[in-house]
Amino acid sequence: MAHNIPTELKYTKDHEWAKIEGDVATIGITDFAQSALGDIVFVELPESGRTLTAHQTFGVVESIKSVSDLYSPVSGTVLEVNSSLPDAPELCNAEPYTGAWMIKVKLSNVSELNSLLSATDYQNFLSTL
């Protein structure tokens, strides 16, 4: 099944996406991730101000039958949290790249961006799964 992979975003092998604007990254989970998880019924996100380290967990998404950690693609400080998402977790399925953005992070190490996958890299990675 073909998955939506917007070309302007960066990706991780943990199926998170990051939209980079200056030194701020907006983060969410990919269309592939939401489709693999099925009906998402619970989202737990960090508080604003929390310090994140790349590849460490920053929250949790749960489908009816499974629990999945969310891994931050970047290091930095949480600037803003999508506080409406925990009340509407189904948005993760419906709008993974828009309404279901999760956090905005002020980057502490811009060079980490080099290790993120392009849309093409991510597409190629998915085809190996």
Added chain:
Amino acid sequence: MSIQKTSLHEEHLALNAKMAPFAGFDMPLQYTSVKEEVMVVRNAAGVFDVSHMGEFFVEGDDAVSFVDFIMTNDFKNAEMLKAVYSPLCRDNGTVIDDMICYKLGEKRVLICVNASNIQKDWEWINTKVGQFKVKLTNKSDDYSLLAIQGPEAEAIIKKAGILGNQDFPYYSILETDFQGEHLIIARTGYTGEDGFEVFSSHAFAKKFWKELLATGVKPCGLASRDVLRLEVCYPLYGHELNDEVTPLDAGLGWTVKMDKAEFIGKSALAEYKPKYQLVRLSLEKGIPREGYAVLDSNNNIIGKVTSGTMSVVTGKGIAMALVEKEKNPKDKKYLINIRNQNYEATFHQKAFITGGHK
């Protein structure tokens, strides 16, 4: 051991089901959405391929008394063509499996067991034959099993022509010849709704499955089946029941008939003081999962969640949990620990929802 496939495996793949290994079989977890599959069974009807389940036949003069002996529940006094749910216990009272036994005749009984326990059950039951005049056959590989579940199941099965207007109450069984096939049809299931389980040849199951889907019956996977059974608090072997507990630990005292003359585990169960108590808990926020710690209101760990999910019907996290009987709080105030945080749980005296079965 190689992974087994049911007769409908290709159909599941063609429907793009999410597949996963379960009890040695590659089984469909979901087809479209767990939510949709749960709701269709609660409100209309869905069909499950549960051909992985095991089928044993017990035949001979002592068929009924033998099955009565191996189960803790009462089979001897059950009416003809009735189904009886029971644990299957060891001599020490611990649970080998749970099963449904169908009284097909005075000399013929069908036992339906969990797929994961087929071999274990088969070996155990065979060691117990002794002087009983019975012949046991393991027909697990020969039968497919489709479960049609939901309030519209009766209309569906009648429309298919399999069932006429005969009296066929819940928890009973009948045998019928249909389109040259011998079918065993039970009015049982694992969803809390009215429904039918059709034991048939693989060829018939394939044909019937396609026919049901063509008439709009929705295929449902094992994920929705698990949510459905948990909403109505049916135990699942490997979770609420296991090799370490007795029926008396897991809320199944009602299935242990101490007034029966003799049965496997009777003397052990007569003396046994339960270590655990099965409790039903729900959360306003968060989803309990198997293995999460259950605490009393003083933050003492008293047990753990054996099954947990988000209830599709109530929209709340629901769980069954085994807590240590001695530590079970009288105030019925429980906490569930999720990722190092304790959440207040609501105690439920009864199942989270009442299924619609007749």
